Amino acid sequence: MFRHWRAFLIRLLNVARRSRNERELAEELESVLQLHIEANMRSGMSFEEARRKALVKFGGLDAAKEAWRERRRLPFLEVMMRDARYAFRLIQKNPVLALAVVFVLAVGIGGSIAIFSIVNAVLLKPLPYPEADRLMVLWGNVQRAAVERRGASMPDYFDWRDTAKSFDGLAAYWSGSFTMTGIEDRQIVNAEIVGSKYFQILGIKPTIGREFTSDEEGLPGSAPVVILGNGFWRDHFGGDPGVLGKQVELDSQNFTIVGVMPPGFLGLTDQAAIFVPPAVLPGAKQMLANRGSRFFTAIGRLREGVTKDQAQAEMNNISLNLANANPDTNDKRGVEVAPLIEETFGSVRPALLALLGAVGMVLLIACSNVANLLLVRTDGRQSEIAVRTALGAGRREILQLLLTESLVMSIFGAAVGLWLSGWAVKLILTASPIQLPTFVSVSMDSRVVLFAGVVALLVGVFIGLVPAFHANASNLVDTLKSNSSKSTGSALRRRIRSVLVVAEVALTVVLLVCAGLFLESFRKLSQVDAGFRTDHLLTVQLNAAPNARLNTEVLREAISGISGVSSVALASDIPFVGSSAVFYTAEGQPIADATTIPRAYVHRVTPGYFNTMGIALLTGREFETTEPAASVIVSEAVIKRFWPEQDAIGKRIKLGRVDSTTPWLNIVGVVRETKMRNLPSNPTADPDIFFPYVNQPTAAGILVRTSVEPADLSLQVRNEIKRSDKLAVISNISTMDALTRPLTARSRFTSWLTGVFSVIALLLALVGIYGTMSYTVGQRTREIGIRIALGAKAPQIFGMVLGSALVLVGGGLIAGVLGAVAASHGIRDLLFGISPLEPSVFVLVAMLMLTTGALAAFLPARRAVRIDPMRALRDE
Amino acid sequence: MKKKADVWQGTLALMILKTLETLGSLHGYGIARRIEQTSEHQLVLNYGTLYPALLKLEQEGYIKSEWGVSDNNRKAKYYKLTRAGYKQLEREADEWARTTGILARFLIKES
Numbered sequence: 001m002f003r004h005w006r007a008f009l010i011r012l013l014n015v016a017r018r019s020r021n022e023r024e025l026a027e028e029l030e031s032v033l034q035l036h037i038e039a040n041m042r043s044g045m046s047f048e049e050a051r052r053k054a055l056v057k058f059g060g061l062d063a064a065k066e067a068w069r070e071r072r073r074l075p076f077l078e079v080m081m082r083d084a085r086y087a088f089r090l091i092q093k094n095p096v097l098a099l100a101v102v103f104v105l106a107v108g109i110g111g112s113i114a115i116f117s118i119v120n121a122v123l124l125k126p127l128p129y130p131e132a133d134r135l136m137v138l139w140g141n142v143q144r145a146a147v148e149r150r151g152a153s154m155p156d157y158f159d160w161r162d163t164a165k166s167f168d169g170l171a172a173y174w175s176g177s178f179t180m181t182g183i184e185d186r187q188i189v190n191a192e193i194v195g196s197k198y199f200q201i202l203g204i205k206p207t208i209g210r211e212f213t214s215d216e217e218g219l220p221g222s223a224p225v226v227i228l229g230n231g232f233w234r235d236h237f238g239g240d241p242g243v244l245g246k247q248v249e250l251d252s253q254n255f256t257i258v259g260v261m262p263p264g265f266l267g268l269t270d271q272a273a274i275f276v277p278p279a280v281l282p283g284a285k286q287m288l289a290n291r292g293s294r295f296f297t298a299i300g301r302l303r304e305g306v307t308k309d310q311a312q313a314e315m316n317n318i319s320l321n322l323a324n325a326n327p328d329t330n331d332k333r334g335v336e337v338a339p340l341i342e343e344t345f346g347s348v349r350p351a352l353l354a355l356l357g358a359v360g361m362v363l364l365i366a367c368s369n370v371a372n373l374l375l376v377r378t379d380g381r382q383s384e385i386a387v388r389t390a391l392g393a394g395r396r397e398i399l400q401l402l403l404t405e406s407l408v409m410s411i412f413g414a415a416v417g418l419w420l421s422g423w424a425v426k427l428i429l430t431a432s433p434i435q436l437p438t439f440v441s442v443s444m445d446s447r448v449v450l451f452a453g454v455v456a457l458l459v460g461v462f463i464g465l466v467p468a469f470h471a472n473a474s475n476l477v478d479t480l481k482s483n484s485s486k487s488t489g490s491a492l493r494r495r496i497r498s499v500l501v502v503a504e505v506a507l508t509v510v511l512l513v514c515a516g517l518f519l520e521s522f523r524k525l526s527q528v529d530a531g532f533r534t535d536h537l538l539t540v541q542l543n544a545a546p547n548a549r550l551n552t553e554v555l556r557e558a559i560s561g562i563s564g565v566s567s568v569a570l571a572s573d574i575p576f577v578g579s580s581a582v583f584y585t586a587e588g589q590p591i592a593d594a595t596t597i598p599r600a601y602v603h604r605v606t607p608g609y610f611n612t613m614g615i616a617l618l619t620g621r622e623f624e625t626t627e628p629a630a631s632v633i634v635s636e637a638v639i640k641r642f643w644p645e646q647d648a649i650g651k652r653i654k655l656g657r658v659d660s661t662t663p664w665l666n667i668v669g670v671v672r673e674t675k676m677r678n679l680p681s682n683p684t685a686d687p688d689i690f691f692p693y694v695n696q697p698t699a700a701g702i703l704v705r706t707s708v709e710p711a712d713l714s715l716q717v718r719n720e721i722k723r724s725d726k727l728a729v730i731s732n733i734s735t736m737d738a739l740t741r742p743l744t745a746r747s748r749f750t751s752w753l754t755g756v757f758s759v760i761a762l763l764l765a766l767v768g769i770y771g772t773m774s775y776t777v778g779q780r781t782r783e784i785g786i787r788i789a790l791g792a793k794a795p796q797i798f799g800m801v802l803g804s805a806l807v808l809v810g811g812g813l814i815a816g817v818l819g820a821v822a823a824s825h826g827i828r829d830l831l832f833g834i835s836p837l838e839p840s841v842f843v844l845v846a847m848l849m850l851t852t853g854a855l856a857a858f859l860p861a862r863r864a865v866r867i868d869p870m871r872a873l874r875d876e
Numbered sequence: 877m878k879k880k881a882d883v884w885q886g887t888l889a890l891m892i893l894k895t896l897e898t899l900g901s902l903h904g905y906g907i908a909r910r911i912e913q914t915s916e917h918q919l920v921l922n923y924g925t926l927y928p929a930l931l932k933l934e935q936e937g938y939i940k941s942e943w944g945v946s947d948n949n950r951k952a953k954y955y956k957l958t959r960a961g962y963k964q965l966e967r968e969a970d971e972w973a974r975t976t977g978i979l980a981r982f983l984i985k986e987s
Contacts, residue, residue, distance in 0.1 A: 003960075007935035028904070031952045032923065035905040038948065057908075057922060064924040071928035071935075 014073045015081075025068060029061065079397075083404035090377075090405065097377060098409065101370050105413025105463075107760065108366030109455055110420035115359045116451050117425055119352050121442040127341055128264075128439045130203035134302040135340040136311065138170065140294050143332040144595050148684055153329075154278065155291040156322065157298055158218065160335065161195075163318050166311035167300040171195030172217075172278065174296035175269040179543055179729050182249030188543065188731035189232070189250065192272035193281065193296075199227075199261075201301045202268075209244045209259030216277035220285040226250070227259040227275040229266060248274075252546035255280070268299060268340075270437050292329040295580070299340065312337045332594035348434060351750045354827050358514065358757045361507045365764045367459055368500040368507075371466040372771055374406065375497060378467035399468050406464030407457070414456030418449075428753070433745035466496060494779065497772045498808055501765075505812020506819055508758070508765040509849055513820035515758040516841040517831055518751035524833035525744050531674030532575070533614030537736035538710035539574045540702040540717060545727030549696040552606050553625070558724040562716050564708040569609040570693075572602075574701035575676040576739050579603055581686060586642040587652040587664065597657065600638065600689045601677065604697070609690070610671055612705045620649050620669030627692035632665040635673050637687035653689070665691075679743040680832060710735045750830055762852060769856035773805050777860045784864050785872025794865045801864045805857030806850065813849055817842060888921075888929050889938075890972060893957065893965040896939060901956040903946065904930065930955060938964050 033054055040050030058064045069075075091098040126132045138160065140152040152160070152172065161170045172195040180189050196217040199205060206227060216222045226248055228237075237243045247254040255276070266272050278284060287293065302311055315335040323330040378385075385398060393401075425442055544550045552570045559568045573579040579601045586598060607623045609615075610633075618636055632653065639648040652664040671690075675682050702721075706713055714733045721730060777784070784797060824836035834841075895910045896902060902910070907930075908921045933939045938961035944954040957965070 003936040003938075006937055007932060010935045027951075028953045029923070029927075031946075031950060032903065032905045034950055035903065035946065035952060038950075039905070039909070059922040059924045064922075064927060067924045068927045068931060071931045 008074075011072065011074045012077070015077055025065060029058075029064065033058070033061075079400060080404055083401050084408055086401070087405040087408040091408070094377070097373060101373055101409050101463075102412045102416060104366045104370050104373075104764065105410055105459060106416035106420055108363040108417070109410075109414045109452065109459065110417030110424060111359045111757070111760070112356075112363045112455055113414075113417055113421035113448060113452050114424035114428060115352070115356050117421065117442050117444065117448045118428065119356055120445070120447050120451075121440050122345055122352060122436060123349055124447065125440075127344065131301075132341065133339070134304075135202070136167075136300045136302060136308060137338045137340055137343045138298040138300055138315070139336040139338060140297075141334050141336050142594070143334065144599075145685070147334070147336075149336065151294040151296050152298055152335075153291050153294045154288045156294070156330070156333075157195075157296075159322055160298065160315070160318060163321075164300075164311075164314055166303055166306045166314045168303050169197040169201045170298050170300040171198035171201050172296050172298045173198055173268055175267075175272065176276070177731065178250035178274070178276075179546060180248070180250060181252045181546055186545075186727070186729045188729055189273050190269075190271045191274045191276055192267040192269055193278055194267070194275050195298070196277060198275075198299065201299055204262065204265050206259035207262045208241060209257070211259065212275075212277040216279055218288065219279050220288055222277070222279045224250075224253055224255040224280040225258045225277065226255040227261060228257055229261050229273045229275070230263040232273040233260045250274075250276075251282075253282075264439065266438060270439075291326055300337075308337055308339060344437060347746065348436075350827070350830055351434075351746050354514070354750060354830060355753055355757075357823070357826075358511055358754050361511050362757050362761050362764075363455070363459070365504050365507050365761050365768075367462050368504045369764050369768045369771075370409075371463045372497055372500050372768055374463055374467050375493060376771075376775065378402075402468040403461060403464040406467075407460035410456045410460030410463065413459070414452050418444075418452050421452075431752075432749055433741060434749045435742065435745070466500070469496075494776060497775065501768050501772045501808045502812040502815060504765045504768045505809050505849060505853070506816035508761040509813055509816025509845055510819040510823050511754065511758040511761045512845040512848065513816075513841055514823055514827060515751070515754040516845055517824055517827070517834060517836065517838060518747070518754050520834050520838065520841060521830070521832040522744065522747045522751040525680055525747050528675070528680040530575075530676075530679060530740070531615060531672050532676070533705075534736045534740050536706050536708075536710055537613075538704040538706060538713060538717060539732075539734055539736055539739065540704070540721065540730060541574060541577070541699075541732040542702055542721065542725075543699045543729045543731060544697070544725070545729070548727060549698055550700055550725065550728060551696055552693055552700065554724050555702065555721065556606060556608070558720045559702065559704055559717055562713060562720060564706050564713055565704055565717075566707050567608050567612045567705045569612040569703050570606045570697075570700045571609055571703060572604040572697065572700060574703070574739070575674075575736070576678065576743065577701070579677070581684075582655055583657055584653050584655050584689065585658050585660065586638070587654075589642055589658075591658075598638075598641070599684075600634075600687045602689055602691065604691050604693050606693060609703070610669075612703050613674075614705070615674055616672040618670045618672060619647075620667070622669060623690075623692045628666075629692065629694045630663060630665050631668045631692055633669040633671060633690040634667055635671055635687040635689070637673055637685075638689065639667075639670055641687075679740060710737075746830070747832060762848075765849075766852050766856045769805060769809065769853055770859065772808070773801065773857045773860035774863070776804065777801060777864045780864075781867055781872045784867050785869040788867060789869035789873070797865050797867075798861045801861035802854060802857050805853050805861075809850055809853030813846055816849075817846070820845075887972075888925065889933055890965070890968045892926075892929060892933060892955075893938065893961060893968065896955060896957045897962065897965055901944070901954045903944075903952040903954050905952070907955065933961070937961075 036054035036057060037047070037050045040053050041047060045053065055061065127135070129135060138152065139149045140156060141147050141149050154172070157170070157172050164170065172193075174193050176191045176193050178189050178191055180187050194212070196212040196214045199211045205211075207230075209227065212225065212227070216225055228243070228248075233239060233243065236248075237246070243257050243260065246257050248257060249255075261275070267275065279288065281287070300311075302308065312335075315337055319330070319334045323333060388398060388401075422444065429436075429442060542550060542555075550570075555570065556568045559565060581599050581601050584598050584600050589598065592598065605623065607625055607627070610617055610622050620633070623631065623633065634648075634653070638653070639646075639651075643651055648667050648670045651667045653667065654660060654664050655662045674688065676688065677683055702717075704710065704713065704717060718730060718733060721728060787797065820842070821837065824831075828836040891911050891914075892907060895907050895914075899906070899910060904923065904926060908923065908926055911921055912919055930939070930941075934941060934955075938958060939955050940958050941953050941955045944952060946952045
């Protein structure tokens, strides 16, 4: 192999050092010839005879030299360089055309590279863990109306961990937060609570210190320990390598530092600054023993050679055994084994692939356009090509010439596109509403450059083959004879151009339909009624100081004093941030099993909550300042299920199952269903129930309804909170609109990007149609002149040109609609509230395309009308 | 087409290497004559074939060339093996022996 490269390199160098050894070769061959002649003469031949024989032996002296030369250098490369030099000269002669070509290609290729580099970073690179394809997330689930993902409880998890043989290890993990105390400026620290094998399973070791022990995972009352993330270590300990054994005060409790993680590692939740094991938490004893309290997922690493399906089968068995052993808590409970990569990127993958498809179509349209432009030039070069052919250039040489030219342009286009794509990626990522994991870095690696190279090559071949095909098909003799490009092969040329335009229109239609469907989905999605008013609502997440409580009434009063605030309420949770579900029992309900047992999401709320949130009260009343603890407000689904058509007020429910001993609660009000857990719909169809605050809370969400822009009040709200509770810590202030935005992010992302792509496509199609119609009119000048001379009226001529344009557009439209039907089927999972065949979108796109076609044909048609028959006939 | 030429090129290269090993430094005419003699004139070697093959071997670093003077006082270019050339010859000869050996066994069994 190495020897081949050595030879290749020498030949390559010889290309640069042309014709130096030519004389030496002549000398050498001459000497051999003489040696040969002398030998022949020694065997008794005459000089002439000897010389003749010797020359025969050479098989022609020049042929021998030629064979030697070919071996000496790289003839293929030399021809290519010659063609390339020629291409450069042509570009210099017609820089506008070349600029147009390079620009169009740069847009098409640049867009493709940009999207590809995002796809590359997100979908093609593995997760930043060794052998990440063996990492599985284990979800506890429950069979209700549908199978629902819930979570695991500690006892369940311990049983999984101890019995499952499919995994090299399992580790619980969930996100939590601590207030960092014992310092001047208290702050909230994001944390992950993780099982002891967590780091080992992920394959990421602490850079200093140790991992957690199994006691720290499972033995309640273990001494509090913490592993620091790298950022936290640097921010709070200045990167001190002797940090092990030092203390961090979290929630007023001292945690001993036992390890520090490497930089960039933020845990599976992608936001953890510190890591803490479960058993050191306050209340660990109950948590570790309560099988029904399910709230986390586990990560597992499949044992070498075990498939996901085998693991799933084993977990099914384990779940069944657990259900038999603990019917109360584990009936209908299962486990779902899901690949980590799916959990991480499963939701963005279809959107990114759709965008890659869209940008690929833009590229194809750009190529058709460029091929069309280049056809014009090939037309002008018919004579040149004919002369080359006459001088002995074969099809291969002509093809190589044309391909080299188109490659020069496509490589230029790709180079500019590569440069543009850097900007495009930055623009897309900063404007993107989709939050990519922090470990994803979109960069120009070798794969992106390779992609650019391959695209440049394919594009070059494509845009070169169209004119080459055309040049090949033309008739040499005719071309030479007429010496005019106008009369020959124009029918074929028109046909090629027509096919290109039809293809452009078809692709544009596909893109427009997809963009239309995405936009319509996004519109529908943003109009989803959440059941409460998301505008003009400021939300604050507040934690009381450790061992202290918030005073809800004092806080409400303080904040309502701010001008611009119309009402204030506190609640145990803020919409979309998280609340928990409980089982409840309605008085006199029919017997239920695990799949139908009533379940609801619970919230504690202050008076004024429903008013502040804008949730409609259907019957009854809001909570009052002195509300009996036995009062409850429910959402209407509770009433619809158990007391349809009855007066709900005064009906009773209680928490827990039928046999629970919790007190009965009186329904004092019924509110509309809301979508407080997710948009466009709640993950499960459970109702919500609301209780008054009985004790003051340690943490709460504050909801502030404002009459002015809510973000403008955040500083004043913060100050008022500080004034009324000095030690409370605000972990987050955000408007409700900002909280809902991520829920529509994917839809927004796909719709605006495909929107941009389809506008580009439409513009390219416009140019393409315009170019083709101008060309056609130019070609038919004489014919149109005759028609006018014979009495054709302006509207007829105008209509004729417009008509032929619309025939092309119509053809493209039909092909495009067929393509769009297939494409919209492919993206139907990304749509919301709209059929992939939504007729209004298709009709709109068709109208838009026809209008564009008419617009593009307008100028050429006007030019046709203005043809002066005398001039037209004379010119020919 | 290409396949056949490659085989021919390969065997020609081997013959050249072997010739140079046997006779030491030699000019193009000598190489051609020696190959023809050894093949008992069953091979007719034309310079249009020989010279590119020599050049290829030189580019690959198996042989090197220098100008010298022939027995009858004529200036000629002499080729001789490099160290890599000796190794290559050994490798190629083994390879060739093995291939022909296998093929021979086949042909015997078939008949």
